[in-house]
C-alpha cells in the first residue's frame with residue numbers, strides 16, 4: 001500500500017515531506033503536468049526537491065478551463081503510453097485547479113490508477129481544488145461531468161507561488177475562502193477585507209482545515225460535504241453560460257454570483273450587501289434566465305428534475321438539498337438585478 005497524505009503539507013516542511021515520499025515511491029517515471037503559465041513555477045519547485053528523478057518529463061497543456069476536456073485527457077493518456085508509463089509511474093500536478101483536476105483525473109484512470117501529487121499554484125487550488133480528492137473534466141459543455149473521487153498521495157502548499165498570480169485569479173481563490181467563511185460563520189468580515197498583501201499562511205491553512213474536516217467526515221458527498229457546493233449551483237451555470245457566450249469568467253467570479261443568489265434565497269441581506277461592496281453582482285440579462293435555469297437542472301446534484309440548493313438557515317448554519325423552484329430563483333435574480 002502506497003503512502004497517501006490527503007492533508008496538505010506547507011512550505012519548507014512540505015518539500016521535506018515530499019522528498020521522503022518520492023524516495024518511498026521510487027517511481028519508474030515521473031511526469032510534471034503544467035500549463036503554459038505554471039511551467040514557470042517549476043524553477044521554484046524543482047530545485048527544492050533532492051529526490052526528484054532528474055529524468056522527469058514535463059507535460060504542458062494550454063492554460064484555462066478548455067484543457068479540462070476529453071480531448072486533452074486522451075492526448076495525455078497517449079503520451080503516457082508513448083513514454084511507457086507503468087503502474088509505478090508518478091504524475092505531479094503543478095498548477096491551478098485545472099491542472100489538479102485534469103492531472104488527478106488522468107492519473108486515477110490510467111492503468112486503473114497511478115500515484116499523483118498536487119502542487120497547487122493558484123489560491124483557489126490551494127484552498128479548494130487540490131484538497132478533498134475530487135477530480136474531473138468537462139463534457140458536453142457541462143462542468144465536471146466525468147471524474148472520480150481519488151485522494152492524491154501528497155499535497156504541497158507553497159504560498160510563494162502566489163507572487164506571480166494575476167489579481168483576478170487571486171480574487172477567484174478569495175471567493176472560495178469567503179464561501180468557507182459563510183459556511184463556518186468564522187471571520188467573515190475579516191476575510192472579506194483580505195488583500196493579496198495581507199493574506200497570511202494562517203488564512204490559507206484555516207480555509208483548508210475547514211474543507212478537509214468536512215471531507216474527512218463525508219468523502220463521497222452523501223450528506224455533509226454537499227455544503228461545500230454553496231454558491232456553486234448558480235455558479236457552475238453562470239461559468240458555463242459565460243464561456244458559451246464568449247465572455248468567460250473565472251471559477252471564483254462565477255461562485256460570487258452564486259453566493260449572491262444563495263444569500264438572497266437564505267434571507268441574509270446584510271451578508272449579501274457586504275459581499276456586494278467588495279464583489280458587486282453582475283447583471284443577468286432576461287434572456288439568460290432560461291438557459292441558466294436549464295444548466296442548473298443538469299447539475300449532478302439535482303435529482304428528479306428539481307434544482308437542489310445549499311442555503312444558510314442562518315449565518316454559519318448550512319442546509320442542503322433545499323428544493324428551489326424556477327419562480328423563487330428568478331425572483332432572487334431579478335431582485336439582485338434591480339438593486340444595481
Ligand SMILES: NC(=O)c1ccc[n+]([C@@H]2O[C@H](COP(=O)([O-])OP(=O)(O)OC[C@H]3O[C@@H](n4cnc5c(N)ncnc54)[C@H](O)[C@@H]3O)[C@@H](O)[C@H]2O)c1
Nearest residue numbers: 037063064096097098121122124128129134161164165251
Ligand atoms: N476538485 C475540486 O474539488 C475543485 C474545487 C474547486 C474548483 N475546482 C476546479 O478548479 C478550476 C479552477 O481553478 P483555478 O482558478 O486555479 O484555475 P486555473 O487552473 O485555470 O488557473 C487560473 C489561471 O492562473 C494561472 N496560474 C495558476 N497559478 C499561477 C501562478 N502561480 N502564477 C501565474 N499564473 C498562475 C493559470 O495558468 C490559469 O491561467 C475549475 O476547473 C474548477 O472546476 C475543483
